[in-house]
Amino acid sequence: MGKKFYITTAIDYTNGAPHIGHAYEKILADTMARYMRLAGHDVYFLCGLDQHGQKVQLSAEKAGVSPEAFVRAISDQFIALWKRLDVQPDGWVETTDPRHKQVVQDMLQQLFDEGQIYRRSMRGWYSVRQEQFLSDKDREPDGSWGSQWGLVEEREEENYYFRLSDHTTWLRQHLESHPDMVFPPNRQTQLLNALREGDGVDLCISRPKSRLTWGIPLPFDDDYVTFVWFDALTNYASFAGFRDRAPESSGLPKWEDLWPCDAHIIGKDILIPAHGIYWPIMLHACGLPDDQIPKILVHGWWNMKGRKVSKSEKIEDDSGPKLIPDLVDPHAIADVVGTDGLRYFLLSDIATGGDSDISEERILVRYNKDLADILGNLLNRSLNMARKYLGSTLIAASHDSDLHHALRTTVTQLPKAARDHMKTWQIHLVLAAIIDAARQANEFIDKTAPFKLAKDPANADAVASIMRHVAESLAHFSILLSPVMPTTARRMQSQLGWTPPDGLTLDQLHWGLLPDGHQLGEPQPLFPKVLPPPAAS
Ligand code: MSP
Numbered sequence: 001m002g003k004k005f006y007i008t009t010a011i012d013y014t015n016g017a018p019h020i021g022h023a024y025e026k027i028l029a030d031t032m033a034r035y036m037r038l039a040g041h042d043v044y045f046l047c048g049l050d051q052h053g054q055k056v057q058l059s060a061e062k063a064g065v066s067p068e069a070f071v072r073a074i075s076d077q078f079i080a081l082w083k084r085l086d087v088q089p090d091g092w093v094e095t096t097d098p099r100h101k102q103v104v105q106d107m108l109q110q111l112f113d114e115g116q117i118y119r120r121s122m123r124g125w126y127s128v129r130q131e132q133f134l135s136d137k138d139r140e141p142d143g144s145w146g147s148q149w150g151l152v153e154e155r156e157e158e159n160y161y162f163r164l165s166d167h168t169t170w171l172r173q174h175l176e177s178h179p180d181m182v183f184p185p186n187r188q189t190q191l192l193n194a195l196r197e198g199d200g201v202d203l204c205i206s207r208p209k210s211r212l213t214w215g216i217p218l219p220f221d222d223d224y225v226t227f228v229w230f231d232a233l234t235n236y237a238s239f240a241g242f243r244d245r246a247p248e249s250s251g252l253p254k255w256e257d258l259w260p261c262d263a264h265i266i267g268k269d270i271l272i273p274a275h276g277i278y279w280p281i282m283l284h285a286c287g288l289p290d291d292q293i294p295k296i297l298v299h300g301w302w303n304m305k306g307r308k309v310s311k312s313e314k315i316e317d318d319s320g321p322k323l324i325p326d327l328v329d330p331h332a333i334a335d336v337v338g339t340d341g342l343r344y345f346l347l348s349d350i351a352t353g354g355d356s357d358i359s360e361e362r363i364l365v366r367y368n369k370d371l372a373d374i375l376g377n378l379l380n381r382s383l384n385m386a387r388k389y390l391g392s393t394l395i396a397a398s399h400d401s402d403l404h405h406a407l408r409t410t411v412t413q414l415p416k417a418a419r420d421h422m423k424t425w426q427i428h429l430v431l432a433a434i435i436d437a438a439r440q441a442n443e444f445i446d447k448t449a450p451f452k453l454a455k456d457p458a459n460a461d462a463v464a465s466i467m468r469h470v471a472e473s474l475a476h477f478s479i480l481l482s483p484v485m486p487t488t489a490r491r492m493q494s495q496l497g498w499t500p501p502d503g504l505t506l507d508q509l510h511w512g513l514l515p516d517g518h519q520l521g522e523p524q525p526l527f528p529k530v531l532p533p534p535a536a537s
Contacts, residue, residue, distance in 0.1 A: 005036045006258045008046040008236050010266045010275075011093050014074040015055040016311040018081050020358060021267065021302050023330040024346045028299060028427070029265045030087040031347060034483035035422055040505040044258055046239055047082075048093025049075050050232045052225075054131065054207075057214040067214045071096065081330060085339050086486050091253065093235045099250065103238035104231055105219040107286055108205075112220045116163045116285055117205065119221075126155040131211055133157070160206040160218065162230075167281040168195055174280065174290060182276060183424070184353040187268070187298045191276040203278060205230050233279045236261055236294070261294035269308075271298050297425065300355035302346075304328075309358065317359075321533040324360050336530060337367045340485035344371060344431070347484050352425040364532050370435045375477070376526035378438050379492060381445065382470040383523035389454045389463050392497075392520040394471055397464035404469055407444045408511055410437045411473045414480055415506045427484065434480050441473045471496060471520060475513045479504065488526060497521035 009029045012022045026047055033045035051071040060070035075094060082089070093100070111117045124133045129150025139145060145152040172195050175181055175188060182188035206224040207215065215225030237243075241255035266275050280293050301308045304315040309328055317327070326332045334342045345366045350356035386392050414433060421429040450466045453459035475498055482489035493500060497520050498513070 002042070004044045004253070004257050005041040006044050006046070006240065006261045007033050007036070007263045007265065008240075008261055009264075010270060011048050011050040011095065011232060011235055012078060013053070013055065014049050014051050014071045014078070015053070015059050017074065018078050018330065019309060019311045019328045020330050020333070020346075021309050022078075023081065023085060023342070024302055024350075025265060025267065025299065026082060026087045027085060027343050027346050028352070028425075029263075030089070031343070031427060031483045032263065032265070032425065033090075034486065035418075035427075038479070038483060038504075038506050039419070039422075040507065044091065044240075044253055045089045046091040046093060046236070047087070047089045048091075048235065048239070049078055049095065050235075051075065051094055051096045052215045052231055053228060054212050054214075057212060058131075060214075068096070084334065085330065085343065091239050093239045095231055095235055097239075099244070099252070100235060100238040101216050102245070103243050104216050104226060104234045106243050107234060107282070108226060108230060109219045111162065111285060112160075116166070117160050118163070119158060119160050121156055121158045122204075123154065123156045125152050126157075127152050157208065159204050159208070160221070160224065161202040162205050162282075162285075164203045164278070164281055165200045167284055168200075168277075170284060171195060171277065171281055174284075174293060178290075178293070180295065181280075181293065182271070182296045182298060183263075184298065187271055187276075187296075187353075191272055194272045195277065203229070229274055229278050230282070233274065233282065236264060236279075237283075259294075260292045263297045264294055265297045265299065268298050268300055271296065297352075299352055300350065302350070303355055303357050304359075306357065320535055322360055323530070323533050324363065327358050327360065327363075333363060337363060338527075340488045341367045341371060341527070343484055347427045348431045348435075349428070351428055361532070364530055367527065368529055370431075372527040372529050374435055374438045374442060375481075378442050378445075378470065379474055379495060379526055380523045381442075382467070382474060383495060383520055385445075385450055385454075386467045386471065386520050387523070389450065390467055394468050394514055394516065394518040394520065395464050396516045397461050397468055399462040399465035401448075403444055403447055404465065407440060407469055407473060410440055411476050412509075412511050414476060415509050418480055419506065430480070431484060434477055437473065438477060441470050445470060468514075471514055471518075472511060475500075476509060479506075479509060491524075491526060495521045495523060495526075 007029055009025050012018065029045060029047060033043045036043045056071060057067055060067040063070060108117065126133050127149035134145065134149065134152065172192065175192050179188060182191055205226055206218055207227045209223055209225060212225055215227065216231050218224045218226055239252060240258045241252040244250050244252050244255065264275060275296055283293060303309060304327060307315055311328065324332050324336050330342060337345065345363050348366055348370065349362055414437060417433045418430045445466065448466050450463045454463050474492060475496055478489045478492040479500060497518065
């Protein structure tokens, strides 16, 4: 068997409930995984949670519970959300998993034994309230420390450092000889520029246990835990069977079948330095050859009024009455437009790599116009007419015209359009092409007017041919939309009375999916209209 297409996402911090930015990334990854399966690939999709760290330790203390109990409760909220949103990973990461700990410690021990990790003392400004060292970037414009830091004092601390700077020349050369390591290309350029600036700096990888206990202990010094990135980034390997000592029983995939990762899906805030510099260098330093350095896909942000959506920063929307009380909360949006309405919005209203602004108005426009008026309406009116004029049976028909030909051409070209756009993961363009084709199918009905033709039995062949064309188009749409809206696709197929063959791939789509004599099912509204709230008087 060939290598699986391995997709994974940034693991989300468990110091707060999931928000719409997390949901976007996971839905993007889930859709890419489903699309690659449809394209005939064997896919493995991994995602999960980043459970250690100072913030979690502090939040747990504040809540008066153990860090274990704190992360369990938040982790369960993520799990429930992914279930509701049809995000279906093949593997699930939780960084408190003992196998992960073992791989992290294994890598650290190797690097320590090889002299790639060393201990040194650092003097700097320390915020007692925030329990962290500060840098000049944290100063106010007048050079003072802001009140958020509380008491700031000069301190000296011993820590462990990874010799990152030994490998930056290698990384620069690697990026130059692998121009497709980071997508989109402008992010690769940005990374190369950042590498030039940050040369010569090693990475502090530890925190003394006096400051942070909620982490993975350093295998060579029990007074320290490893800090953030050595723990978090390693998940991509440790849950992919890397150095798995019990490969048969572990339930992990086989490393050889999976690695290297074909797409680490991350937001633009964690490319530099974490995924673009630390991660490839960590792998290279542990001895992985160049052809096993993974690829990174960088997406943009969902913003509100131009500012990044996050749980901590409330952005007030006072532009009138609202149906969706909190746009940051994926549940609140799904309550109004459903899981597929949310999935469709998040993937149709942003170009992969770019940013977009979320608003209730945009969500409702996408839902009511594209899904209710165009797609839902097409299915509903087609099935109603087929029932009325043909007793819901598709029969062989020969009537043809330029309009029929144009619709057939549009629909049969969709798989190629999907393949082309998905080369650069531009899902919004795939969706636009499908919705445009559905719009054309609606116009085809309006222009060929089967409701008029059906009045005269002499037009039976023409009516049958029109119904055939729209039903066939709908069968194609259901397959092509299935990576983005899996439940809608199944509902469309059930109403069409059609079960696609198991493992049907994009290549196998052809005009004639529904055979002569095919019996269509009963129409049921797919996307009931959602009316915007009346404007405040
Ligand atoms: N735990 C780290 C990642 C470790 S990966 C080894 C982290 N967590 S996070 O919860 O802050 O963010 C998780 C992912 O969500 C990141 O890829 C981040 O870019 C993405 N998003 C968070 N807010 C976002 C938006 N408003 N819009 C789109 N995605 C953004 O970073």
